[in-house]
Amino acid sequence: MSILFTGRATGAAAKKIGLLRRFIMFWLNHARQAVASLGELWRTPSASILTIAVLGVSLTLPATLHLLVKNMQQISSSFTQAAEISLYIRDQTPANQVQSLVTILQADRDIAQVIFVSKQQAMTEFQAISGFGAALNYLDSNPLPDLIRVLPKNTAPQAAETLLERLSAERVVEFAKLDIDWLTRLNAIVSMLQQAVAIIALLLLSAVLLIVGNTIRLSIMNKKDEIEVMKLVGATDAFIQRPFLYTGVWFGIFGGLLAFLVVELMLWWLQSAISNVTALYQSDFSLKAMSFSEFLALLLIAVLLGLAGSYLSVRRHISAIEPTGP
Amino acid sequence: MLQFDQVSKSYPGGFVALDRISFRLEKGEMAFLTGHSGAGKSTLLKLISLIERPSAGRVLINDIELSRIKRSQIPYVRRDVGIIFQNHRLLMNHTVFDNVALPLVIEGFTGKEMVKRVHAALDKVGLLDKVRCLPATLSGGEQQRVGIARAVVNKPPLLLADEPTGNLDPDLSKDTMRVFEAFNQVGVSVLVATHDLGLVARMKYRTLTLKQGRMINDGLLQYQEPV
Numbered sequence A: 001m002s003i004l005f006t007g008r009a010t011g012a013a014a015k016k017i018g019l020l021r022r023f024i025m026f027w028l029n030h031a032r033q034a035v036a037s038l039g040e041l042w043r044t045p046s047a048s049i050l051t052i053a054v055l056g057v058s059l060t061l062p063a064t065l066h067l068l069v070k071n072m073q074q075i076s077s078s079f080t081q082a083a084e085i086s087l088y089i090r091d092q093t094p095a096n097q098v099q100s101l102v103t104i105l106q107a108d109r110d111i112a113q114v115i116f117v118s119k120q121q122a123m124t125e126f127q128a129i130s131g132f133g134a135a136l137n138y139l140d141s142n143p144l145p146d147l148i149r150v151l152p153k154n155t156a157p158q159a160a161e162t163l164l165e166r167l168s169a170e171r172v173v174e175f176a177k178l179d180i181d182w183l184t185r186l187n188a189i190v191s192m193l194q195q196a197v198a199i200i201a202l203l204l205l206s207a208v209l210l211i212v213g214n215t216i217r218l219s220i221m222n223k224k225d226e227i228e229v230m231k232l233v234g235a236t237d238a239f240i241q242r243p244f245l246y247t248g249v250w251f252g253i254f255g256g257l258l259a260f261l262v263v264e265l266m267l268w269w270l271q272s273a274i275s276n277v278t279a280l281y282q283s284d285f286s287l288k289a290m291s292f293s294e295f296l297a298l299l300l301i302a303v304l305l306g307l308a309g310s311y312l313s314v315r316r317h318i319s320a321i322e323p324t325g326p
Numbered sequence B: 001m002l003q004f005d006q007v008s009k010s011y012p013g014g015f016v017a018l019d020r021i022s023f024r025l026e027k028g029e030m031a032f033l034t035g036h037s038g039a040g041k042s043t044l045l046k047l048i049s050l051i052e053r054p055s056a057g058r059v060l061i062n063d064i065e066l067s068r069i070k071r072s073q074i075p076y077v078r079r080d081v082g083i084i085f086q087n088h089r090l091l092m093n094h095t096v097f098d099n100v101a102l103p104l105v106i107e108g109f110t111g112k113e114m115v116k117r118v119h120a121a122l123d124k125v126g127l128l129d130k131v132r133c134l135p136a137t138l139s140g141g142e143q144q145r146v147g148i149a150r151a152v153v154n155k156p157p158l159l160l161a162d163e164p165t166g167n168l169d170p171d172l173s174k175d176t177m178r179v180f181e182a183f184n185q186v187g188v189s190v191l192v193a194t195h196d197l198g199l200v201a202r203m204k205y206r207t208l209t210l211k212q213g214r215m216i217n218d219g220l221l222q223y224q225e226p227v
Helices: A019-043 A045-080 A095-107 A119-130 A133-138 A157-168 A181-222 A224-232 A237-280 A292-318 B041-048 B071-078 B096-106 B111-124 B140-152 B170-185 B197-203
Strands: A085-089 A111-117 A147-152 A173-178 B002-010 B016-025 B030-034 B056-061 B081-084 B158-162 B189-193 B206-211 B214-219
Touching: A019 A045, A019 A237, A045 A181, A045 A237, A045 A292, A085 A157, A095 A111, A095 A147, A111 A119, A119 A133, A147 A157, A157 A173, A157 A181, A181 A224, A181 A237, A181 A292, A224 A237, A224 B071, A224 B096, A237 A292, B002 B041, B016 B041, B016 B056, B016 B206, B016 B214, B030 B041, B030 B170, B030 B197, B041 B056, B041 B158, B041 B189, B071 B081, B081 B140, B096 B111, B096 B140, B111 B140, B111 B170, B140 B158, B140 B170, B158 B170, B170 B189, B170 B197
Parallel strands: B030 B189, B030 B206, B081 B158, B158 B189
Antiparallel strands: A085 A147, A085 A173, A111 A147, B002 B016, B002 B056, B206 B214
């Protein structure tokens, strides 16, 4: 409605149209402007491709680091499965007492598996793998204790520790040992990596924000005359900034897709090398690729950054352009 | 409809562009604004289109004071005022159609209604056959007329023109003025700033003459035969 001329119907509002139709037209207009912005990018291919490439690389690094951490976690979680408590049995303990302890432990609800290794078994094993072989025959008696290996049901370090305390209180157990230090160290390393990745990702994502902001600023400067004319014929700031916001969104979409492609390519490239390494360690480790929801998250983050970058730029620069006169 | 009440405009540095200007332009009236370069014609038009704000005095359109218009409302005021620029200010990388359609797109027109109005506006200035051309391929006079079509396409009640004939030969100038007359005859208020005194005198419309920021004449200009 006109401010100055009461009764002068202005714009499309002059035509009476239904609510549904107006709703459809609203989305249709937005779709049209989105396509128009895409066309704008298409018309300056070299500049657009360069910007998209920079965005793609900036997004690839955080995505790769995320995958790295994810795979690290997978490895470390496979290690925690091995958290195992060794119970060394007092020397001279009668075999039936040891046997009854094994039975008790087997019935314990916190324990997944109990393996009994007698001192003779331990000796044979030691002879076989230590390489001392015949030298061990010179020993008067077998110095190795009986051993019970216990796999806890809950393999988290905290729970394993509690179980350890409980088991070391057993009368026949001389000494219980849980090799937990390396586990906590590994967990600490993983969480440190996670934080490092978060910081690097934050830096790179803010780089994306700045790159989009600056690109949009340049394109606003390029269109200064056009914006002045639009303002002179009555365009609101919101109308003028919309195509730039769509440009930011497109940058985000293409940058995100590019990052996804690069990551996939990199995984494909590394797959055979990694399977060589893991085969040497007799591990059935396989590289985890990006899941569909992670792909969507990457795309969403890219689009939001593109939108935010262009919004920051548009807010500052479009209102600053004022027509200077007829 | 348009009223200036003791309006002054001075720029930083002490230059006085307009000095206590007062006049009224009625609904459906056509008037010329003349004076030498630097007399304040452009400044006066800028005050109406809210490109500049007055230092003192009031500018009113339909008894609404323009100084009360907030920054966010300026676009809506400009939609009611068609402006024609001396250097026509077309978007050179868009077609004639896109240029003329711009005010309609801004107001949310789409589809057939928009095409109909653009064609009507271009028909009035005699450029219907150039719809698909780029402005750069048109002559100066044609570009000026595209600018006019853009200014009138959303049928504003007030039309401002700043030196619309500045770059045109006498015949084209006369044609352009005829176009303004035609709009005036359908009820649009028209204010044309020009220094083409001969043309102004021959047209026999009310003429406001500015000299160094002061209004020195308001009324018909006597036609003087060029020597």
